[in-house]
Amino acid sequence: xxxxxxxxxxxxxxxxxxxxxxxxxxxxxxxxxxxxxxxxxxxxxxxxxxxxxxxxxxxxxxxxxxxxxxxxxxxxxxxxxxxxxxxxxxxxxxxxxxxxxxxxxxxxxxxxxxxxxxxxxxxxxxxxxxxxxxxxxxxxxxxxxxxxxxxxxxxxxxxxxxxxxxxxxxxxxxxxxxxxxxxxxxxxxxxxxxxxxxxxxxxxxxxxxxxxxxxxxxxxxxxxxxxxxxxxxxxxxxxxxx
Numbered sequence: 001x002x003x004x005x006x007x008x009x010x011x012x013x014x015x016x017x018x019x020x021x022x023x024x025x026x027x028x029x030x031x032x033x034x035x036x037x038x039x040x041x042x043x044x045x046x047x048x049x050x051x052x053x054x055x056x057x058x059x060x061x062x063x064x065x066x067x068x069x070x071x072x073x074x075x076x077x078x079x080x081x082x083x084x085x086x087x088x089x090x091x092x093x094x095x096x097x098x099x100x101x102x103x104x105x106x107x108x109x110x111x112x113x114x115x116x117x118x119x120x121x122x123x124x125x126x127x128x129x130x131x132x133x134x135x136x137x138x139x140x141x142x143x144x145x146x147x148x149x150x151x152x153x154x155x156x157x158x159x160x161x162x163x164x165x166x167x168x169x170x171x172x173x174x175x176x177x178x179x180x181x182x183x184x185x186x187x188x189x190x191x192x193x194x195x196x197x198x199x200x201x202x203x204x205x206x207x208x209x210x211x212x213x214x215x216x217x218x219x220x221x222x223x224x225x226x227x228x229x230x231x232x233x234x235x236x237x238x239x240x241x242x
Contacts, residue, residue, distance in 0.1 A: 007075045009095070055197055097176040107179070
């Protein structure tokens, strides 16, 4: 059994409904989703205490989106340390992600370090001509809230067979749903100490660890949280910006 830790901002009203959805979506498939309080304050102090620096190549994104990007990264970083300490694979979700399919029984045998659970969405948004269509669908869904059961039904595919593939671009396109093994967590921690902080969706670089993804997707963004992710009001106050 793989435990999933869902990063969220405590006492933040807009994130409560998506967080509850994340927990409920896992329960439907017998997956334990544990709320995990993210880093949203004392960010500079934490970075200094960890002996870290910000990688200059990521500074523009941090300047544009605010320190929420740093808080988001540190939240993931803390979970990588937890993975190493527990010495077992863990799942990581951001609060606005939901699980839409069960985990294949052999999932841990299909990757070495890091498994992205929603590469299809990244293809739509960043790497294909379907980006506008997908963004329009997201806009429609966030303005017309639907139940998670409906969401899962909407994105159901006829195929029940999962395909595990190696990611051949230089970094992933989002970090809102993945499974990481201690080997991968150690590599990312070491890379952070050596090269500095980058946004959470850039740090897991192919130069640092082996990355795979699965199709069809196992997680996706929850429309209830999409408005925050696409220019919402939480960006500068600690919103998960990956």
